[in-house]
Amino acid sequence: xxxxxxxxxxxxxxxxxxxxxxxxxxxxxxxxxxxxxxxxxxxxxxxxxxxxxxxxxxxxxxxxxxxxxxxxxxxxxxxxxxxxxxxxxxxxxxxxxxxxxxxxxxxxxxxxxxxxxxxxxxxxxxxxxxxxxxxxxxxxxxxxxxxxxxxxxxxxxxxxxxxxxxxxxxxxxxxxxxxxxxxxxxxxxxxxxxxxxxxxxxxxxxxxxxxxxxxxxxxxxxxxxxxxxxxxxxxxxxxxxxxxxxxxxxxxxxxxxxxxxxxxxxxxxxxxxxxx
Amino acid sequence: xxxxxxxxxxxxxxxxxxxxxxxxxxxxxxxxxxxxxxxxxxxxxxxxxxxxxxxxxxxxxxxxxxxxxxxxxxxxxxxxxxxxxxxxxxxxxxxxxxxxxxxxxxxxxxxxxxxxxxxxxxxxxxxxxxxxxxxxxxxxxxxxxxxxxxxxxxxxxxxxxxxxxxxxxxxxxxxxxxxxxxxxxxxxxxxxxxxxxxxxxxxxxxxxxxxxxxxxxxxxxxxxxxxxxxxxxxxxxxxxxxxxxxxxxxxxxxxxxxxxxxxxxxxxxxxxx
Amino acid sequence: xxxxxxxxxxxxxxxxxxxxxxxxxxxxxxxxxxxxxxxxxxxxxxxxxxxxxxxxxxxxxxxxxxxxxxxxxxxxxxxxxxxxxxxxxxxxxxxxxxxxxxxxxxxxxxxxxxxxxxxxxxxxxxxxxxxxxxxxxxxxxxxxxxxxxxxxxxxxxxxxxxxxxxxxxxxxxxxxxxxxxxxxxxxxxxxxxxxxxxxxxxxxxxxxxxxxxxxxxxxxxxxxxxxxxxxxxxxxxxxxxxxxxxxxxxxxxxxxxxxxxxxxxxxxxxxxxxxxxxxxxxxxxxxxxxxxxxxxxxxxxxxxxxxxxxxx
Numbered sequence: 001x002x003x004x005x006x007x008x009x010x011x012x013x014x015x016x017x018x019x020x021x022x023x024x025x026x027x028x029x030x031x032x033x034x035x036x037x038x039x040x041x042x043x044x045x046x047x048x049x050x051x052x053x054x055x056x057x058x059x060x061x062x063x064x065x066x067x068x069x070x071x072x073x074x075x076x077x078x079x080x081x082x083x084x085x086x087x088x089x090x091x092x093x094x095x096x097x098x099x100x101x102x103x104x105x106x107x108x109x110x111x112x113x114x115x116x117x118x119x120x121x122x123x124x125x126x127x128x129x130x131x132x133x134x135x136x137x138x139x140x141x142x143x144x145x146x147x148x149x150x151x152x153x154x155x156x157x158x159x160x161x162x163x164x165x166x167x168x169x170x171x172x173x174x175x176x177x178x179x180x181x182x183x184x185x186x187x188x189x190x191x192x193x194x195x196x197x198x199x200x201x202x203x204x205x206x207x208x209x210x211x212x213x214x215x216x217x218x219x220x221x222x223x224x225x226x227x228x229x230x231x232x233x234x235x236x237x238x239x240x241x242x243x244x245x246x247x248x249x250x251x252x253x254x255x256x257x258x259x260x261x262x263x264x265x266x267x268x269x270x271x272x273x274x275x276x
Numbered sequence: 277x278x279x280x281x282x283x284x285x286x287x288x289x290x291x292x293x294x295x296x297x298x299x300x301x302x303x304x305x306x307x308x309x310x311x312x313x314x315x316x317x318x319x320x321x322x323x324x325x326x327x328x329x330x331x332x333x334x335x336x337x338x339x340x341x342x343x344x345x346x347x348x349x350x351x352x353x354x355x356x357x358x359x360x361x362x363x364x365x366x367x368x369x370x371x372x373x374x375x376x377x378x379x380x381x382x383x384x385x386x387x388x389x390x391x392x393x394x395x396x397x398x399x400x401x402x403x404x405x406x407x408x409x410x411x412x413x414x415x416x417x418x419x420x421x422x423x424x425x426x427x428x429x430x431x432x433x434x435x436x437x438x439x440x441x442x443x444x445x446x447x448x449x450x451x452x453x454x455x456x457x458x459x460x461x462x463x464x465x466x467x468x469x470x471x472x473x474x475x476x477x478x479x480x481x482x483x484x485x486x487x488x489x490x491x492x493x494x495x496x497x498x499x500x501x502x503x504x505x506x507x508x509x510x511x512x513x514x515x516x517x518x519x520x521x522x523x524x525x526x527x528x529x530x531x532x533x534x535x536x537x538x539x540x541x542x543x544x545x546x547x548x549x
Numbered sequence: 550x551x552x553x554x555x556x557x558x559x560x561x562x563x564x565x566x567x568x569x570x571x572x573x574x575x576x577x578x579x580x581x582x583x584x585x586x587x588x589x590x591x592x593x594x595x596x597x598x599x600x601x602x603x604x605x606x607x608x609x610x611x612x613x614x615x616x617x618x619x620x621x622x623x624x625x626x627x628x629x630x631x632x633x634x635x636x637x638x639x640x641x642x643x644x645x646x647x648x649x650x651x652x653x654x655x656x657x658x659x660x661x662x663x664x665x666x667x668x669x670x671x672x673x674x675x676x677x678x679x680x681x682x683x684x685x686x687x688x689x690x691x692x693x694x695x696x697x698x699x700x701x702x703x704x705x706x707x708x709x710x711x712x713x714x715x716x717x718x719x720x721x722x723x724x725x726x727x728x729x730x731x732x733x734x735x736x737x738x739x740x741x742x743x744x745x746x747x748x749x750x751x752x753x754x755x756x757x758x759x760x761x762x763x764x765x766x767x768x769x770x771x772x773x774x775x776x777x778x779x780x781x782x783x784x785x786x787x788x789x790x791x792x793x794x795x796x797x798x799x800x801x802x803x804x805x806x807x808x809x810x811x812x813x814x815x816x817x818x819x820x821x822x823x824x825x826x827x828x829x830x831x832x833x834x835x836x837x838x839x840x841x842x843x844x845x846x847x848x849x850x851x852x853x854x855x856x857x858x859x860x861x
Contacts, residue, residue, distance in 0.1 A: 118839070118843075119836070119839065120794065120795060120798050120835060120839060122798055122799060122801065123798050123831075123832060123835045123836075126801070126816065126817075126820065126828075127575065127828070127832050129820060130819075130820045130825070130828045131575065131578055131579065134820065134821070203694075203695060207697040210697060211697050211698070211699055211802055214699050214802075215699075215802065215805055215817055216821070217817070217820065227699075230699070230700065230703060234703060234806075237703070237706065237707050237711060238711050241707060244703060244707065248700045248703065248704065251697060251700055252695060252696060252700065255695040255696075255697070256692070256695040259691070259694060259695050260691075263691075332764070334760065334763045334764060357769075361766045361767075361768070362766065363766070364763070364764055364765065364766035365764065365765040365766030365767075366766060369764070370761075370764040372757065372760070372761055372764065374757050377756065377757035377758060378757045378758055378760075378761035379758055379761070380758045380762070380776045380779075380780065381758070381780070381854075381855065381856055382776075382779055382780060382783060382854070382855060383776075384855075391765075391767065391771075392765040392766070392767070395765070395766055395767050395768065395771075396766060427855040427856070429855070429856045440761075443765070
């Protein structure tokens with residue numbers, strides 16, 4: 001909670017959080033904010049320029065680009081968040097298991113982590129998708145699969161650090177159970193590091209998911225998703241560049257916002273280490 | 277007979293960091309005479325090595341220096357880097373504290389020594405080699421040709437310290453500054469290194485500034501002592517005079533602590549007999 | 550030292566076996582029956598139970614798992630990886646060797662751009678730390694980490710090919726075709742390496758040997774180039790070496806953006822077509838590449854560092 005107090009003082013941090021919240025709200029309440037149905041095709045109205053009815057014009061099927069952009073927040077951003085939540089859950093679980101029990105459990109988990117970290121992540125994603133088939137859920141699974149090991153290792157180190165701290169020894173002395181101690185003391189201690197890392201990695205997940213969708217391996221065509229929209233727009237680059245710029249700029253802005261926020265939070269937490 | 281080689285007048289050093297401006301050296305003045313060894317005594321953080329680094333101009337831009345340091349009729353403070361660079365390693369040399377960390381690990385001793393010579397002179401390769409072997413011989417290094425071919429990590433701290441002192445001597449400088457040269461090495465080597473400095477002073481007649489926090493080491497080499505505390509000179513003069521009647525409470529404390537340690541040592545020696 | 554190298558080679562061989570085993574498990578985990586697939590590949594009109602049984606026996610698919618692994622491994626050593634499921638007239642190895650040169654060409658030209666740009670930039674950023682140049686580069690470095698390669702590629706394509714009409718949009722052919730894809734790939738790596746070299750040099754600058762070099766009166770440029778940069782590159786060497794297999798595997802996305810007929814494009818197409826033997830070979834290839842480059846650069850670093858060289 002101390003972290004939140006400090007972020008409140010940083011104008012940059014607050015601005016970024018505000019921006020991200022606005023984007024999320026737009027996504028959640030998409031039907032309210034969109035002028036048109038994102039799926040409704042109208043071939044007569046294709047490649048329209050800016051107008052009151054279509055603020056960003058229309059695409060090759062006469063669909064409203066702005067509406068598709070706003071609806072696109074849903075899969076793009078929320079899939080990234082789901083990915084990160086899944087990654088953190090699995091990573092934390094493995095890291096805590098490993099750091100708390102030590103012994104052979106630790107050995108086993110850490111060896112798996114080593115293998116995961118040494119293998120090229122991009123190839124792992126493609127291997128998982130190739131194996132499981134082209135599907136959104138598989139994209140998320142693949143992303144969690146290659147990322148959890150980072151979190152497991154980080155959390156294990158933290159657990160080992162905090163294990164030896166006085167108050168954990170103290171609570172062990174007064175006889176509280178192991179898990180109780182962990183939840184009570186460890187989680188608040190780890191959470192600030194976790195939030196920073198997760199914020200930076202949401203940007204990473206967003207890039208990954210949209211890239212896969214762009215390649216046609218993730219979210220499929222009629223669904224408005226920024227990567228998929230770019231893939232469609234690619235063919236009409238000459239005639240209708242707006243169709244490409246809109247999702248492109250949206251991705252850049254959103255990813256930058258998360259990365260900047262992660263950076264701001266890291267500086268707040270640890271002013272000494274400005275550059276990672 | 278006493279001719280000053282270095283005259284420092286009112287030297288101030290200020291460092292700028294996160295907490296703002298911080299004065300670390302507060303108006304120091306002293307004179308170093310030819311053939312004399314000046315000891316600078318003080319705890320770590322008292323500003324003694326920063327003073328010397330300021331004089332030869334190797335502090336980075338976060339430090340600002342004012343005052344005078346007259347060498348050879350010229351003020352070194354604020355002198356152009358090009359001029360200072362010519363002096364460093366040739367006319368004014370420095371022996372540093374951590375011999376193990378002072379050489380580039382990727383180059384052999386020979387390369388690094390020759391690199392220094394080449395910077396200041398236009399000697400031929402074999403001439404340089406002869407000169408290096410001579411100086412290493414003078415430093416009592418056995419098999420100097422072997423040592424030259426070695427990489428820094430292959431030599432001991434004491435050996436590297438000798439190499440560093442040799443390199444400080446090889447250009448026949450006017451002033452040698454020794455910045456805690458005995459702190460990072462073991463007691464026996466420490467004694468030997470002190471003997472080297474005495475030899476340099478007596479045989480070669482060099483002017484030496486010897487920085488240390490160890491009153492015992494200082495008493496062995498220095499003719500004249502400067503006691504520094506928190507950036508100021510608190511006592512100055514001959515060492516035995518200072519020990520007899522120190523004017524500053526800090527100096528007195530230094531001496532008392534030392535006496536206590538010697539006492540304890542003598543007692544324990546007696547008891548063990 | 551020799552003991553170390555031999556040890557390292559043995560470990561690498563073990564790792565390569567592990568990689569082959571993973572690839573073998575991979576092809577056996579696919580949801581379709583390989584016998585059925587083979588029949589479909591042979592364009593057998595009606596696939597009956599008997600036919601499947603026959604093929605299963607003929608291919609030894611009912612052998613124990615480990616025996617099948619050994620057989621598969623033997624075929625791999627003979628560079629026999631089977632035929633493409635989609636186009637049975639083409640062997641997997643043939644498809645692979647057909648597309649590999651293009652990918653290597655692309656990865657190599659990207660690597661050259663990365664080295665030419667990032668070493669001097671990182672160097673000057675460290676030397677002139679906090680100057681205008683350093684700050685601008687740091688902002689650019691930050692910006693590129695927020696840019697997915699495919700977005701950069703598309704923007705470049707639009708600007709340079711359509712607007713300025715300077716370079717061809719896609720495909721391969723001459724020197725002009727390779728410029729945009731390699732710049733796009735290089736983009737993501739350049740920022741990483743600028744940061745790596747800059748921070749490593751700043752670390753080195755704090756070392757005593759740099760102070761002592763100044764004390765010896767050396768020229769500051771000489772100190773920066775011969776001592777600080779050399780030491781930094783020494784410690785970045787493994788990272789730079791490991792970027793080669795990463796570049797080769799990282800061409801996948803960009804190849805698809807620019808329709809570059811390399812391995813990555815083949816692999817994505819194979820994922821769509823469920824052409825598993827090709828995907829398998831690709832994973833095998835990248836896995837072995839990683840192990841080998843890790844080995845080579847680890848040994849090279851050991852040979853280049855006098856501290857480690859004289860150990861053992």
